[in-house]
Amino acid sequence: MAQDTTTTTTAGTTTVVDPVVAKIAGIAAREVPGVHDLGGGAARLVGSVRDAIGQRDQGQGIKVEVGEKQVAADVTIVVEYPVHIQTVASDVRHAVARAITELVGMEAAEVNVTVTDVHIPSDDDDEDEEPRVA
Numbered sequence: 001m002a003q004d005t006t007t008t009t010t011a012g013t014t015t016v017v018d019p020v021v022a023k024i025a026g027i028a029a030r031e032v033p034g035v036h037d038l039g040g041g042a043a044r045l046v047g048s049v050r051d052a053i054g055q056r057d058q059g060q061g062i063k064v065e066v067g068e069k070q071v072a073a074d075v076t077i078v079v080e081y082p083v084h085i086q087t088v089a090s091d092v093r094h095a096v097a098r099a100i101t102e103l104v105g106m107e108a109a110e111v112n113v114t115v116t117d118v119h120i121p122s123d124d125d126d127e128d129e130e131p132r133v134a
Contacts, residue, residue: 018066021104022059025073025111028099029062032091034083036119038062039076070109071100078117089113 026038038061061076073096079088097108 016104018064019059021064021066021071022062024099024103025064025096026058026060026062028095029075029092032095034080034088035077035092036080037078040116070107072109073111076114076116078119079115081118081120085115089115
């Protein structure tokens with residue numbers, strides 16, 4: 001169940017819901033060099049259908065828990081080959097934490113990164129090749 005984040009000000013309150021934080025985290029993660037895509041296999045399949053009809057889910061592959069002052073995020077990524085996986089994961093962790101702090105105004109309590117696949121650019125080329133047999 002999504003939890004709301006409420007900040008009290010003199011003129012009222014501001015509530016930032018989980019999907020908004022997930023979208024911000026997703027955009028930040030996608031901008032990191034070496035990240036090919038977000039999400040596991042099923043999420044990427046659904047994502048490719050959504051992309052085809054022009055409705056990209058920026059929060060794909062992101063799960064967040066929003067508290068009163070802190071956010072915990074789980075990010076699932078696919079990295080490009082031959083990048084250093086630990087470097088990309090660290091860069092994603094920092095980019096997501098920075099986005100949560102700067103754009104949402106909350107502390108990133110933790111950002112966990114799971115690498116589910118490595119994208120090999122030649123895999124894309126195989127789909128365009130002529131069949132070897134008729």
